[in-house]
Amino acid sequence: MQFDDRTRVEKAKKRAVVSQREVRNRVELFRHLPQYEHGPQLPYLESKFFHLGHIHPSVYKVGLQYLTGSSTGGNARCKEMLLGFRDAILDYSTPPEKTLVRDLTSKINSFVSFLIECRPLSVSMGNAIRFLKSRIVKLQPNLSESEAKSNLISDIDHFINEKIVIADQVIVHHAITKIRNGDVLLTHGHSTVVEMILVQAHELGKQFRVVVIDSRPKLEGKTLLRKLVMNGLKCTYTHINAISYIMHEVTHVFLGASAVLSNGTVYSRVGAACVAMVAHSFRIPVLICCEAYKFHERVLIDSICSNELGDPDVISHVHEREELNHLQNWSHKENLQLLNLVYDATPSDFVSMIVTEHGMIPPTSVPVIFREYGRDQLLFF
Amino acid sequence: MPDIQALVNDFILKLKRRKIEGSQATARQTAELLRAVVSHQRLPYTNQALALLDAVRDIGEQLIAANPVELAVGNIVRRVLHIIREEDLTSVASAVDGLGLSTNSDDDDNFEHDDHPILSAAAVAAAARSTLRAPSLQTLLEGLPESALAPRPSSSGGDSEGKSKSAERKKLKHDVIEAINELIQDIETCHEQISEQAVGLIHQNEVILTLGRSKTVKEFLFAANEKKRSFRVFIAEGAPRYQGHVLAKELVAKGLQTTVITDSAVFAMISRVNMVIVGAHAIMANGGVIAPVGINMVALAAQRHAVPFVVVAGAHKLCPLYPHNPEVLLNDLQCPSDLLDFGEFSDCMDFSTSGGSPLLHVVNPAFDFIPSKLVSLFVTDTGGHSPSYMYRLIADYYSSDDFVVERRIKS
Numbered sequence: 001m002q003f004d005d006r007t008r009v010e011k012a013k014k015r016a017v018v019s020q021r022e023v024r025n026r027v028e029l030f031r032h033l034p035q036y037e038h039g040p041q042l043p044y045l046e047s048k049f050f051h052l053g054h055i056h057p058s059v060y061k062v063g064l065q066y067l068t069g070s071s072t073g074g075n076a077r078c079k080e081m082l083l084g085f086r087d088a089i090l091d092y093s094t095p096p097e098k099t100l101v102r103d104l105t106s107k108i109n110s111f112v113s114f115l116i117e118c119r120p121l122s123v124s125m126g127n128a129i130r131f132l133k134s135r136i137v138k139l140q141p142n143l144s145e146s147e148a149k150s151n152l153i154s155d156i157d158h159f160i161n162e163k164i165v166i167a168d169q170v171i172v173h174h175a176i177t178k179i180r181n182g183d184v185l186l187t188h189g190h191s192t193v194v195e196m197i198l199v200q201a202h203e204l205g206k207q208f209r210v211v212v213i214d215s216r217p218k219l220e221g222k223t224l225l226r227k228l229v230m231n232g233l234k235c236t237y238t239h240i241n242a243i244s245y246i247m248h249e250v251t252h253v254f255l256g257a258s259a260v261l262s263n264g265t266v267y268s269r270v271g272a273a274c275v276a277m278v279a280h281s282f283r284i285p286v287l288i289c290c291e292a293y294k295f296h297e298r299v300l301i302d303s304i305c306s307n308e309l310g311d312p313d314v315i316s317h318v319h320e321r322e323e324l325n326h327l328q329n330w331s332h333k334e335n336l337q338l339l340n341l342v343y344d345a346t347p348s349d350f351v352s353m354i355v356t357e358h359g360m361i362p363p364t365s366v367p368v369i370f371r372e373y374g375r376d377q378l379l380f381f
Numbered sequence: 382m383p384d385i386q387a388l389v390n391d392f393i394l395k396l397k398r399r400k401i402e403g404s405q406a407t408a409r410q411t412a413e414l415l416r417a418v419v420s421h422q423r424l425p426y427t428n429q430a431l432a433l434l435d436a437v438r439d440i441g442e443q444l445i446a447a448n449p450v451e452l453a454v455g456n457i458v459r460r461v462l463h464i465i466r467e468e469d470l471t472s473v474a475s476a477v478d479g480l481g482l483s484t485n486s487d488d489d490d491n492f493e494h495d496d497h498p499i500l501s502a503a504a505v506a507a508a509a510r511s512t513l514r515a516p517s518l519q520t521l522l523e524g525l526p527e528s529a530l531a532p533r534p535s536s537s538g539g540d541s542e543g544k545s546k547s548a549e550r551k552k553l554k555h556d557v558i559e560a561i562n563e564l565i566q567d568i569e570t571c572h573e574q575i576s577e578q579a580v581g582l583i584h585q586n587e588v589i590l591t592l593g594r595s596k597t598v599k600e601f602l603f604a605a606n607e608k609k610r611s612f613r614v615f616i617a618e619g620a621p622r623y624q625g626h627v628l629a630k631e632l633v634a635k636g637l638q639t640t641v642i643t644d645s646a647v648f649a650m651i652s653r654v655n656m657v658i659v660g661a662h663a664i665m666a667n668g669g670v671i672a673p674v675g676i677n678m679v680a681l682a683a684q685r686h687a688v689p690f691v692v693v694a695g696a697h698k699l700c701p702l703y704p705h706n707p708e709v710l711l712n713d714l715q716c717p718s719d720l721l722d723f724g725e726f727s728d729c730m731d732f733s734t735s736g737g738s739p740l741l742h743v744v745n746p747a748f749d750f751i752p753s754k755l756v757s758l759f760v761t762d763t764g765g766h767s768p769s770y771m772y773r774l775i776a777d778y779y780s781s782d783d784f785v786v787e788r789r790i791k792s
Contacts, residue, residue: 027640029653214720215620215643215644215645216618216620216643216644216645217643222721222725225726225741226726226729229726229729229740229741230729232740233740234740235740235741235742236741236742236743236744237720237721237741237742237743237744238720238743238744238745238746239620239621239644239720239745240620240644240645240675240678241619241620241621241644241674241675241678241749242674242675242744242745242746243678244677244678244681244708244749244750245674245708245712245744245746245749246744248708270643270645270646270649271643271644271645271646273648273649274644274645274647274648274678274682277648277678277681277682277685278677278678278681281681302649302652303648303649303650303652304649304652304653307649315618315641315642315643316626316641318623318626320722324622324623324626325626326623326626326627326629326630327626327629327630327641330629330630330633333633335632335633335636335637335638335639336629336633336639336640336641337638337639337640337641338640338641339640339641339642339646339650340643341642341643341646341649341650344645344646344648344649345649
């Protein structure tokens with residue numbers, strides 16, 4: 001939706017379940033994106049839990065998890081959403097004088113719009129929803145309700161298993177072949193696939209060192225660092241500013257992605273573009289690890305047109321270092337805007353290779369994957 | 382001079398403990414200290430300049446060794462050495478002038494006299510200066526050795542005995558102190574000189590990006606704002622010091638449109654930025670810049686999007702050295718606790734499981750090196766310069782004999 005169109009925003013607000021208030025100092029450049037105040041929705045939603053009858057409790061729970069940020073990462077969010085829908089379908093019964101296909105589709109639509117209000121959809125979630133809807137539409141009309149439901153549930157299980165779990169295993173299998181003894185691997189943020197690759201390579205007895213680059217405000221690298229160190233990997237930790245310092249010793253860069261777009265642009269956690277750029281300037285290969293269900297046909301050339309804005313207040317708050325909170329009471333100032341970008345777009349020329357379950361491909365071959373496998377094969381089986 | 386030695390030791394301790402923040406403060410304090418050294422130095426009747434040079438070089442060596450990363454110290458030491466040489470030359474010139482036509486003196490180093498015994502004193506002084514300054518084509522062709530820098534002051538002691546001896550001794554010292562005062566003045570006012578150029582470089586509705594906080598950048602933006610230029614500023618916060626927040630506060634207080642972004646969003650935002658302005662820690666002779674950590678990333682992003690990358694820095698940050706492996710050798714690794722709380726990871730720091738070596742390293746470098754090819758423009762107190770011109774600018778401020786400040790073996 002266009003958030004710079006006032007009338008549409010007003011209309012959407014009337015429909016909305018979650019009451020949203022726009023932040024006071026909106027960043028002009030991002031008027032087209034939702035810039036809501038974070039924080040007040042949660043108690044509101046909690047209080048309305050028993051009044052929102054049309055939203056299944058499992059979906060409600062997922063929405064709250066998105067809102068609080070307790071579930072992040074493309075795979076985790078997608079999985080949770082599908083499991084929420086699975087519960088909703090299990091408990092579903094077609095109301096009298098309605099057909100399952102129509103009613104369930106509209107039900108799913110209302111769930112989705114609720115989830116969007118909690119947090120904008122990721123590409124992976126969009127693909128999963130598209131998959132589920134087309135499955136509903138394609139149901140044989142002569143099936144009984146219970147048969148249709150069990151069909152859909154097995155489809156969802158299949159999707160999670162095949163497109164996420166097994167795909168990750170195949171990616172790990174591919175990527176490990178690129179790790180040699182003595183390598184220094186750099187990663188940014190916390191990607192579950194990259195974590196699996198590193199841990200499994202270590203378990204295979206490969207000798208290597210990991211550099212974990214972290215960036216504010218989420219500092220997700222700390223979670224990854226903790227997991228790696230617990231597994232006995234040798235790690236170096238630093239912030240994204242020191243990337244040019246640390247890049248001298250690095251041999252490979254492994255990054256996760258939120259989406260891979262058809263012009264080869266990789267859409268991922270903010271900072272990945274910086275890491276890839278510096279690696280590119282040091283002539284160090286950048287490997288993007290991404291499941292094929294996160295591929296999307298749309299194109300993007302910058303990080304402005306399509307992005308997500310996080311809570312601006314976390315920018316001014318420096319975690320655990322109170323003496324540095326210079327901007328504590330300044331967010332009300334009219335001239336001051338705080339911008340918390342969540343994603344950025346890495347141009348395809350910074351990317352050496354994309355590792356998917358279909359193999360290792362150059363970024364220019366992303367449209368080829370679409371062509372060869374087709375939309376249906378990429379998502380369906 | 383126990384009091385001077387105490388001052389020096391005090392300053393060295395401060396440098397070693399990194400107590401002095403910012404290269405401007407360091408430069409000023411170094412200059413003040415060297416002024417004290419010069420004024421307390423007892424000078425012999427002959428070879429005054431040499432004695433002064435030795436004294437300054439002696440102290441300078443200690444100061445540089447105290448914090449080799451703070452290049453401003455070395456720069457000021459070299460500037461003072463250069464000042465002494467210059468003042469010595471002018472005093473020689475005036476001495477020759479005062480002696481009238483007695484140019485057929487037994488000057489051992491001003492051998493030009495031997496060739497042209499009837500040269501006027503002014504011409505001698507000019508020639509002497511030209512040898513001290515950068516080599517010109519003429520001096521190259523004449524094949525002048527560097528004798529102009531060899532022990533000279535015997536000349537002033539040579540035949541003008543008696544009346545003016547003590548006066549001249551005082552005069553050299555006095556002139557040097559005067560010149561150092563001027564230098565201190567320059568250091569203090571460099572921001573004004575630089576910010577005067579702001580209006581010429583910032584246009585209406587410009588979008589400027591900077592990282593961290595530099596006093597020079599702040600003054601630069603303020604100056605443009607005062608001239609009623611309206612523009613917006615993106616500030617990357619500059620983790621782990623988060624000085625960008627302080628700068629944002631200062632700019633907002635002046636009514637500038639300011640947006641704070643995380644450092645990781647630099648690449649995303651730079652495509653909408655018209656100009657990057659950053660401060661520097663030091664500018665090297667090859668045009669490379671040593672700047673707070675993270676700026677190399679900004680420079681690369683700016684180059685990728687063809688955004689002009691402007692470095693504003695006072696002349697005291699010009700360093701006459703050519704960097705070798707500056708990322709490592711001219712860097713400071715700071716406390717890891719800025720990045721990672723020790724307590725948070727103390728359970729992972731069990732050395733026994735990993736055979737004695739720790740599994741976890743935390744790197745917190747203070748500086749980045751930006752190669753000259755990424756810099757579009759330097760703005761110093763003397764105006765705007767391209768990176769390739771830096772070596773020449775440096776020749777104006779330093780004499781080539783002082784590039785290596787170390788004790789000479791006394792012959």
